[in-house]
Amino acid sequence: MKNRKPLILVTNDDGVTAPGIAALIEVMKTLGDVVIVAPDKAQSGMGHAITINSTLRINKIKIYNVKAEYSCTGTPVDCVKFAVNKIMHRKPDLCVSGINHGTNMSINVIYSGTMSAAVEGAIEGIPSIGFSLSDNSIDADFTACKKIIKSIALKVLKNGLPEGVCLNVNIPKLKSELIKGVKVCRQAKAVWIEKFDERHDPNGQPYYWLTGKFENFDSKEKDTDIWALENGYVSVVPTQFDMTAHKAISEISKWKL
Amino acid sequence: MKNRKPLILVTNDDGVTAPGIAALIEVMKTLGDVVIVAPDKAQSGMGHAITINSTLRINKIKIYNVKAEYSCTGTPVDCVKFAVNKIMHRKPDLCVSGINHGTNMSINVIYSGTMSAAVEGAIEGIPSIGFSLSDNSIDADFTACKKIIKSIALKVLKNGLPEGVCLNVNIPKLKSELIKGVKVCRQAKAVWIEKFDERHDPNGQPYYWLTGKFENFDSKEKDTDIWALENGYVSVVPTQFDMTAHKAISEISKWKL
Numbered sequence: 229m230k231n232r233k234p235l236i237l238v239t240n241d242d243g244v245t246a247p248g249i250a251a252l253i254e255v256m257k258t259l260g261d262v263v264i265v266a267p268d269k270a271q272s273g274m275g276h277a278i279t280i281n282s283t284l285r286i287n288k289i290k291i292y293n294v295k296a297e298y299s300c301t302g303t304p305v306d307c308v309k310f311a312v313n314k315i316m317h318r319k320p321d322l323c324v325s326g327i328n329h330g331t332n333m334s335i336n337v338i339y340s341g342t343m344s345a346a347v348e349g350a351i352e353g354i355p356s357i358g359f360s361l362s363d364n365s366i367d368a369d370f371t372a373c374k375k376i377i378k379s380i381a382l383k384v385l386k387n388g389l390p391e392g393v394c395l396n397v398n399i400p401k402l403k404s405e406l407i408k409g410v411k412v413c414r415q416a417k418a419v420w421i422e423k424f425d426e427r428h429d430p431n432g433q434p435y436y437w438l439t440g441k442f443e444n445f446d447s448k449e450k451d452t453d454i455w456a457l458e459n460g461y462v463s464v465v466p467t468q469f470d471m472t473a474h475k476a477i478s479e480i481s482k483w484k485l
Numbered sequence: 486m487k488n489r490k491p492l493i494l495v496t497n498d499d500g501v502t503a504p505g506i507a508a509l510i511e512v513m514k515t516l517g518d519v520v521i522v523a524p525d526k527a528q529s530g531m532g533h534a535i536t537i538n539s540t541l542r543i544n545k546i547k548i549y550n551v552k553a554e555y556s557c558t559g560t561p562v563d564c565v566k567f568a569v570n571k572i573m574h575r576k577p578d579l580c581v582s583g584i585n586h587g588t589n590m591s592i593n594v595i596y597s598g599t600m601s602a603a604v605e606g607a608i609e610g611i612p613s614i615g616f617s618l619s620d621n622s623i624d625a626d627f628t629a630c631k632k633i634i635k636s637i638a639l640k641v642l643k644n645g646l647p648e649g650v651c652l653n654v655n656i657p658k659l660k661s662e663l664i665k666g667v668k669v670c671r672q673a674k675a676v677w678i679e680k681f682d683e684r685h686d687p688n689g690q691p692y693y694w695l696t697g698k699f700e701n702f703d704s705k706e707k708d709t710d711i712w713a714l715e716n717g718y719v720s721v722v723p724t725q726f727d728m729t730a731h732k733a734i735s736e737i738s739k740w741k742l
Contacts, residue, residue, distance in 0.1 A: 275533030275562070276595045284681070284693040305532070305596075309695065313679040335608060337728045338533045339562075347728075351592065351676060383740050393730040395737075410742035414729040419608060422570040424541070436541040438566065464742060466733035471594045471604075472671040473650040476723035480652075483640050485667035485721060 234260030234321040234385055237354070239307045241271045241328065241341025244289065244299045248327035251370035252359060253292050255377045256324060259385065261295045263320065265311035267341075268299035272330075274341040276348070277303045286310065304345035312352055322385055323349035326359035327373055329366070331398050333453040334418040334444070337467060343396055347469050350394035355384050357394060358467075362457060363401040372404040376462055380410075389466075396465040400457050408460040415465050416452035418444040491517030491578040491642055494611070496564045498528045498585065498598025501546065501556045505584035508627035509616060510549050512634045513581060516642065518552045520577065522568035524598075525556035529587075531598040533605070534560045543567065561602035569609055579642055580606035583616035584630055586623070588655050590710040591675040591701070594724060600653055604726050607651035612641050614651060615724075619714060620658040629661040633719055637667075646723075653722040657714050665717040672722050673709035675701040 236256045240249040244266035256262045268287065279302045287299045296315060300307045304325065312319060325345035332340040342358045349356030357380060361373055376399055389395065396415070400407060425437040446452045453463035493513045497506040501523035513519045525544065536559045544556045553572060557564045561582065569576060582602035589597040599615045606613025614637065618630055633656055646652065653672070657664060682694040703709045710720035 270538050273535045273537040275531075275535070275601065277532040277534040277560075278530045278596055278695060280530040280695055281527050283684075284695065286691070286693070303534075306695065309679045310681060310693070314681050314693075335726070338604070338608075338726055339535055344532065347595070351595075380742060383742060387740065390730065390733045390736060393733045396728075412734055412738040412740075412742070414731065414734065415727065422566045424567060424571050427540075434543070436543070436567070436571075438535060438537055438541065438563065462742075464737065465728075466730035466737050467728045468730035468733075469592070469595055469728070470672065471653075471722075471724045471726070473647070473723035473725035474671065476647045476650045476725075477669055477671065479647060480721065480723050481669040483644065483669075485637060485640060485669070485719075 235316065236260045236262050237311050237320040237323040238262055238264045239266045239304055239325050239345045241267065241274060241304045243267050243270050246329060247366060248329050248370065251373060252324060252327050253294065255374050257294065259381060263295055263311060263316055264292060264297040265300055265307040265315060267304060267307060268301055271303050271341045273339050274303045275339050276305055276344040279303060279306050304341040305348045308345050308348040319354050322381060323354045323356040324381065327370055328360035329368055330360065330364040331362040331457065332358065332360040332396060333398050333457060333463060334416040337396055337415060346394040347467060350392060351469055355389045357381065357384060357397055359397045361399045361401065372402060372407060373399050375404065392468050393466045396467045398453060398457055398463045400460055402460060406460060407462060410464055411456040411461040412464045413451050413453050413456050416444055416446040416454040418442060418446065492573065493517045493519050494568050494577040494580040495519055495521045496523045496561055496582050496602045498524065498531060498561045500524050500527050503586060504623065505586050508630060509581060509584050512631050514551060516638060520552055520568060520573055521549060521554040522557055522564040522572060524561060524564060525558055528560050528598045530596050531560045532596050533562055533601040536560060536563050561598040562605045565602050565605040576611050579638060580611045580613040581638065584627055585617035586625055587617065587621040588619045588714065589615065589617040589653060590655050590714060590720060591673040594653055594672060603651040604724060607649060608726055612646045614638065614641060614654055616654045618656045618658065629659060629664060630656050632661065649725050649727065650723045653724045655710060655714055655720045657717055659717060663717060664719060667721055668713040668718040669721045670708050670710050670713050673701055673703040673711040675699060675703065
């Protein structure tokens with residue numbers, strides 16, 4: 229870092245008024261100049277969606293007393309794109325997303341709006357981190373998170389991150405003194421076994437809620453994010469966006485398509 | 486394959502009435518029993534979004550004369566989940582998505598609803614393929630696509646795919662006889678340089694269209710999907726959903742977080 233304050237972009241997927249982003253902003257204000265561009269409503273499960281078939285609105289807000297703060301009608305990824313392109317006059321030194329109300333471990337990284345914002349930051353070459361707490365409640369206690377987030381953010385500001393890599397940080401729902409430490413690990417192999425909860429509207433027509441059961445195929449392995457969280461550790465998964473299955477190229481090349 | 490007809494799930498992101506899905510269905514009907522669950526409207530750029538903050542509606546339709554066909558109010562990923570869980574009574578032998586009106590090469594794989602449906606198929610253990618034609622027009626000519634799609638789909642039905650891998654197939658806008666062949670390749674390193682097109686509503690308030698310029702950092706490399714397409718080949722990129730940056734684990738572990 230040069231002798232200027234770091235410029236930090238904050239977003240999330242639970243919406244700009246969620247307690248989780250308030251906690252994250254509180255920490256980031258101690259580290260640098262903060263710009264907030266976050267969805268104006270909950271955008272959970274939006275994955276890497278962007279708004280291309282409709283338009284975006286941006287509203288100036290005054291909640292957090294930072295350098296600049298806006299709510300956006302779009303997705304978390306839209307927020308990162310808009311912030312970098314239209315609001316900040318340079319790439320920020322750090323992009324943080326969260327604190328998500330609920331974990332984003334394992335396969336959830338691909339469905340998560342919180343993590344997709346961090347992945348978008350990485351795509352744009354910005355050191356980026358997504359933070360999640362394993363507590364879905366609006367009254368979740370983010371106290372233990374703050375020290376951990378500050379420590380990880382400082383490391384990233386100091387060391388940067390490998391090219392094309394962001395961090396997926398999940399924090400267990402535990403008091404500070406009960407958290408055993410931080411594990412750098414891989415995403416567990418797991419899947420959602422879907423269930424669609426069928427209901428009927430007042431006219432008798434069916435509609436569906438997507439729900440499901442989470443199944444961990446990696447439950448015996450100790451190098452996964454699920455293991456870390458279940459055993460009282462903070463999980464840190466270096467996360468990338470190259471979707472190429474490099475190992476499969478030679479096999480499929482043999483098919484002589 | 487056993488002595489039964491393959492069961493094939495067809496979806497897309499341009500919506501169930503798009504000419505691209507009609508062409509794909511035409512081919513799939515020659516290969517097996519077809520079930521269609523596709524969005525009732527364009528869902529381009531929806532990435533891996535799922536509908537969890539609101540509900541889904543499913544409507545039986547009768548357009549394509551197949552085993553079963555439905556439109557869905559949700560995203561392409563919702564369509565795959567719903568089809569497998571509520572409509573088909575077993576995992577299909579093949580899940581195909583497309584034919585997208587426009588390419589999904591390089592980094593676009595992460596924003597693409599077409600490819601996210603195929604990736605969701607792979608997550609659920611179904612051999613899955615996303616098809617795209619490099620022609621955005623409603624009047625795009627899918628003639629050349631049909632032979633290529635049939636050939637690739639037959640290979641996948643016969644060979645299966647490696648665990649956790651689906652295929653991202655992009656077809657150049659060329660007459661059949663001008664297509665040079667099929668290249669199995671990797672996604673090019675490229676990025677969108679965003680531009681937000683600012684307009685004003687009748688009340689003078691600003692709104693924005695997301696647009697941008699595509700920048701290819703891999704333009705000299707011949708093993709990429711962009712090179713293949715630009716040089717008259719069909720590109721086939723084996724695509725995976727493990728977001729862990731495995732190579733970065735040891736480096737970040739040294740940080741002693």
